[in-house]
Amino acid sequence: HPTPNAEQEDRDFNVNLKWQKQEEDRDINLMIWHDTNRRYYDNPGEWKHTGPSTHKTYTMGLSFDYTKYDLSFNDEGTESGHILTWGAEIKHNRLDSSEVGYRQDLNGAAFIQDSWQPAELENLKVTAGVRYDYNQIFGGQLNPRVGFTYRLQDELSFHASMGRAYRAPTYDDLYWPEDGYVGGNPALLPETAWAHEAGLRFINDKGDTQAELNVFQNNVSQLINWAPDSEGVWRPSNIGSAQINGVEVLLKKEFNQHFRGNLNYTYLDAKDLDTNNQLKPNHKWGLGLSYTDQIGDDQDNFTAGLNGYIVAGRPDGLENYYIVDANITRDFTLGNENDQKIKLSFSIKNLFDQRPELVSGYPIQGRTFMLGISTNF
Incomplete structure (x- = not known):
């Protein structure tokens, strides 16, 4: 396990x-992003110490989506309204690690x-879609989804959906x-799932x-699951x-023009069907x-907020814990002819510097400060 002299820096x-164009009958969005993560770890007190480890990941991506509103098709003399959305994304991932070397892949x-x-059922809305995911390492997967919402009363609606989900292992999962205490698994396969959901919504x-x-x-x-292996x-x-x-309960309330609050609870019963072992925490x-x-x-x-959560009923004997985050955002108007605005954001993750073990022997990241700036052109 990490010794008292161990050091990690992230x-x-x-x-x-992001470029966005909004018109009366359509929306167009185009986004380019680049994320860099550098993790430095040194544990000079460990047995057979060989020096510090540096693990750097880079992700560059491009996404595009187009939404067309009020599409109509004549069905036996009635007009039915459609909202059609389509899009694509491409991501290039790169890893440079002192432990596992150089890796890269291209996904889309x-x-x-x-x-x-x-038109003839004004209380009903039906949504259907399909997504194709391609991973250079693992190949492609077609994922359909269908759902509907039915308004039972003016303030109450029922919704249900089902679809297939796909998740390829991340570089952290693989590499x-x-x-000697924690490590990736290059032999992982992607996880797939059929998801079913139903619920009631009141507004x-x-x-x-x-x-x-x-x-x-x-x-x-x-299912990709982190847990102790046989060693x-x-x-x-x-x-x-x-x-x-699972069951999820969500409450949101606007107390006045300034204050808003939300409260939610999720119960999970996640089991390995072969061993009946618990896989995820029961309560959040x-x-x-x-x-x-x-x-x-x-x-x-100007916006300021506090968000917190409690996790309980964890598997593998891990302790319950709570985390609180704080954030502030403020817009500033520039003195030009277009009244262009910039947005500054400041957040503190894990405000009280809680250090519960995410996995045995490895605490969650401590208090973290983040500063952001954004603007529209």
Whole structure:
């Protein structure tokens, strides 16, 4: 395990450029991003110490989506409204590690979705779509999804959906540096799942109170799960067959024009169907409170918030824990003819510097400070 002299330093740098065009009957979005993560780790007190480890990952991506509103098709003399969305993305991942060397791959996806409002059934909305994911290492996967929403009353609606989900292993899953206590698994396979969900949603007439109750079941093949192996080393492996059943409750409330709050709870029963072992924590509570206002002659937006969650009923004897995050954002109007605005954001992750073990012997990242800036051209 890490000795008292062990040191870890993480650095993240993220840049996003987004172009958006909004018209009465269509939206177009184009985004380019670049993420860099550098993890430095040194444990000079460990047995057979060979020096520090440096693990750097880079991701560059491009995404595009196009939404067309109010598409109509004449069905036996009636007009039915459609909202059609399609798009694609491409990502290049690169790894440079003192432990596992150099890796790279190129991945992509394309999707199309139609949201249909039948003219003769004004309380019903049907959504259907399909997404194709391609991974250079693992190949391609076609993932369909269909769902509907039915308004039972003015303030109450019922929704249900089902679809297939796909997740390829990340570079951390595959190539996490091996130190005798934790390590990646290059032999991992992608996980796939059939997800089913149904629920009720309440929104009052004023729109300032919202409540949801959802139930869901995910049947997962090759679930990627971090747990101790036969030698006690924490590493990910594929669970051949797993089932995740759950219930989610969500409450949102606008107390006045400045203060908003939310409360949520999720119960999970995640089991390995072959061994009946618990795979994920049973309980998660979340709480959030935010304050918004407009400041100065230019009425620039200001937001401050606190968000926290509690995780309990963890597997493998791990202790329960709580985390609280804080964030502030402020718009500033530049003195040009277009009244261009910039947005500054500052956040503190893990405000109280809690250090619960994410896996045995390895605490979660401590208090972290993040500063961001964005603007629209």
